[in-house]
Amino acid sequence: MSQGVILCVDDDATVVRSLRSLLGGSVGDFDIEIAESGAEALEIALELEERRQELVVVIADFIMPMMRGDELLIRLHQIHPNALSIMLTGQSDLEGVKKAINEANLYRFLEKPFDSDDLLLTIKSACNAYQSERAVGLHNAQLNVLNVELEEMVSKLKIQQEDLTRSEAKATISTLVASVSHELVTPFGNGVLTADVLVELTRKFNQEMENGQLTRSGLRRYVDSVAEAATLIQRNLRRAGDLLANFQQMATDQASECRRTFDLATVVGEIVDTMKHRLRGKPHSLVQNIEPDIVMDSFPGAIGQIVINLINNAYLHAFEGRANGVFSIDAHLQGDSVHLTFTDNGVGIASDHMAQLMKPFFSTKVGRGGNGLGMSIVANLVEKVLDGTITVKSTVGVGTTFYIVLPLAAPH
Known part of the structure; x- marks a missing residue:
């Protein structure tokens, strides 16, 4: 099953053929798409969007007729905001590079003529970075689902509270709602902070791998750090779950005359x-x-x-x-x-x-x-x-x- 699409864009047909040859079978389960102009690249991006396929990495030439590489990358970023960009050029245009960094999620800038091994390592590193960010995004999505469930629970409890306002004895449910909301800030905050640290560790790991500086001890440190971060996230989510369980029992006791x-x-x-x-x-x-x-x-x-x-x-x-x-x-x-x-x-x-x-x-x-x-x-x-x-x-x-x-x- 495809993990996504790598798009190569260059107005030189020889370059795009060499890119296809370089990437074929070397980057795992990613589909390779080729475009010889910015307009063709945009058409491919829109088709991917319609098919709900993920655009993972874009490799684009900087100097192309009709549409420069930085302009293309910015427009592609509007269609696929999570895709990482690699720009190739034989000329230096710092303003164009700055613009691409700020507006097009530029991952790296390589000058022509580029070394094939260096380009391949950069593409693999970008794919790993994309997958790491997606994993963190899925984790954050799970946290958002938990937050939605909590909001729904609090909403239901507020409805119960409105029904119970005739009796002052039952009004303390509002205290429970405020208290559990306050206490949940810590485990959720710790979980998000740990996820942020995990993203930064992964970024540094990818950078070391890209620069050929990765050592066995560095890999061991990264694996240990990821394991520790996962344990912290698990512990904080369990703490939040325990708080919610206790809260549900207390809310049930307060909102009813249950014996x-x-x-x-x-x-x-x-x-x-x-x-x-x-x-x-x-x-x-x-x-x-x-x-x-x-x-x-x-x-x-x-x-x-x-x-x-x-x-x-x-x-x-x-x-x-x-x-x-x-x-x-x-x-x-x-x-x-x-x-x-x-x-x-x-x-x-x-x-x-x-x-x-x-x-x-x-x-x-x-x-x-x-x-x-x-x-x-x-x-x-x-x-x-x-x-x-x-x-x-x-x-x-x-x-x-x-x-x-x-x-x-x-x-x-």
């Missing part, structure tokens, strides 16, 4: 991870001390909502005007119940506010980031969804602790 069996430390850890990028700029710390192997048969979406609301409440209210705040989440098993405590070393809650703390629409910051629903939602989820209890103790100037007790298995 399932889960490990408490894992669910809380995933929720905290999604909030990290929002909390990084804050001068406070978040500590988790959850007893391992607490396996619950309950509603992870509700527990996630409780964790998010209590963290937001502490960062919005408890740490106002303070630096180096500490918010800790602790959990341990006691019989058939799970005991959770959420503690901050913040400003505390005034005694006249304690009685109203769990009431809807009560907030000391209405219009300044608070809507008065956060704590009432927490109480509703604990008591009505999870069949648990919640109590609060607070000392002004010292801090606040929320005590939540939940059954290991939520009632049916």
Whole structure:
């Protein structure tokens, strides 16, 4: 099967015949096309475009009647933008060369009379460079497909979010969307950066091969570098896949009232991870001390909502005007119940506010980031969804602790 087409263009019939003879059987599975004028070369290029055949390399004479080589290469580049160009001439025209470099993807400039071996090595090197760029292009296309799939997922989640805006308890799905989008920047960015390095390594490798400077140790370094780059790309794509898998599970939990069996430390850890990028700029710390192997048969979406609301409440209210705040989440098993405590070393809650703390629409910051629903939602989820209890103790100037007790298995 043909890997593409190499097009030779020269107004000297003797030259094109020698080029055909030189290339025949020497450049692998590439078709060879011959043209004796710029107009004929353009016709061939258009026919290739109609047949969806790839034009890989163009070898063109610089001085030709009717249409100069640099002008031809520029027009061919408009039809086949990925094709690499090699220009042949017996005259020096630096302006024409500069124009071809800038506008026609010029790969190399060879003066006549050219050495056959040198020309053949240049053509092979150009073919290798073209295939390397195509491989990187396919990789980038795969990344684009993954990005499209992610955008489609985010679009579907936005539709779900619009349906759930009537319930403040379900609105945290927007936080998950923003968080996973932020966290995916790193693996995707690393993957693209590694692909760019791979392109540059391949370019240098081709240059050494073209100049006859390639050594066994150089080949070994290139193979090792390609293997390392492939491993890095694979690792980052897997990291992105893991993030998406975790995100899908959390989004499902938040967007539905799904009951399932889960490990408490894992669910809380995933929720905290999604909030990290929002909390990084804050001068406070978040500590988790959850007893391992607490396996619950309950509603992870509700527990996630409780964790998010209590963290937001502490960062919005408890740490106002303070630096180096500490918010800790602790959990341990006691019989058939799970005991959770959420503690901050913040400003505390005034005694006249304690009685109203769990009431809807009560907030000391209405219009300044608070809507008065956060704590009432927490109480509703604990008591009505999870069949648990919640109590609060607070000392002004010292801090606040929320005590939540939940059954290991939520009632049916």
